[in-house]
Amino acid sequence: MKDQFKNSERGYVVWLTGLPGAGKSTLAKGLYDIYQRRGLKVEYLDGDNLRALFPQIGFTKEARDEHIRRVGFMASLLERHGVIVIAAFVSPYRQARLQARRMCRKFIEVYVETSLEECERRDPKGLFKKARTGEIPHFTGISDPYEPPQKPEITIRTEGSSIEDSLRELIKQINTICDL
């Protein structure tokens, strides 16, 4: 119990950014499960889930930036109370990610680097197809820009690696930064 309390003092934010289909949610969920099993205080914020909760958010640059700033604020509140926050969001704009970073104390930006070709090949939700036909407008990577991080704390290249290996690499790198 004492040990768990110690952990609860260690809030930080793991922010996964990357193209749709890059593997952000898969890595984030894997990380969340492992942290939970370790008894850490952890919360998972996910682009899809939050958009399901607040369906009226649009996909213009302004709407996206506003959304990311809100998530940054939520993350900072949880972090302040010792929660590890795992956030998986396309978050395509550098400036918005920087704003989220500035709200938080310890912000670990994870660039989930997967080529557009590979993301489109995976197309886990069939969204690339719809973006290509124009059925979905403002689709990051196709009709909307993605600004990759210039100096992310961590870069995970998912191509040619299994999910397990990518997850192991991610945890290893977080541990180096957070000295767990």
Place this chain on the structure above:
Amino acid sequence: MKDQFKNSERGYVVWLTGLPGAGKSTLAKGLYDIYQRRGLKVEYLDGDNLRALFPQIGFTKEARDEHIRRVGFMASLLERHGVIVIAAFVSPYRQARLQARRMCRKFIEVYVETSLEECERRDPKGLFKKARTGEIPHFTGISDPYEPPQKPEITIRTEGSSIEDSLRELIKQINTICDL
């Protein structure tokens, strides 16, 4: 330290609703200070502060409801991690407050009941004056409705009481509910 951990397991949401000028922020800040001094894990969410952070929120019914749902979601995340959340929002619509309530586990609705006349007399931010001249549209109590809670967990009548007495009453009633 052990005792503090015990407290950290006890998240709940104290949601203060009432007209502008009713005394919500004053009571909320007082409560927050007392909880902080007791070493409790506590967060304060305030309508004015959040609107300052996200200035593009409007004052239409839709915008207000959306805002309250978001705050409810934030509160529920914090509560889940053992944080006591004190939220002070006009939150004029019953349905939106109900949505916030449903997101949370333990939701204590506090109706800060002050007559419109008294709120207008106090007018701490000079907003009623502007609302009367029409400079501020959509002003709750003047040009926008306020739906008082039908069955709030707690009602605090501020007229004829000092701030200290109202705060004492509030804490007494919360303690009864939360068995602290």
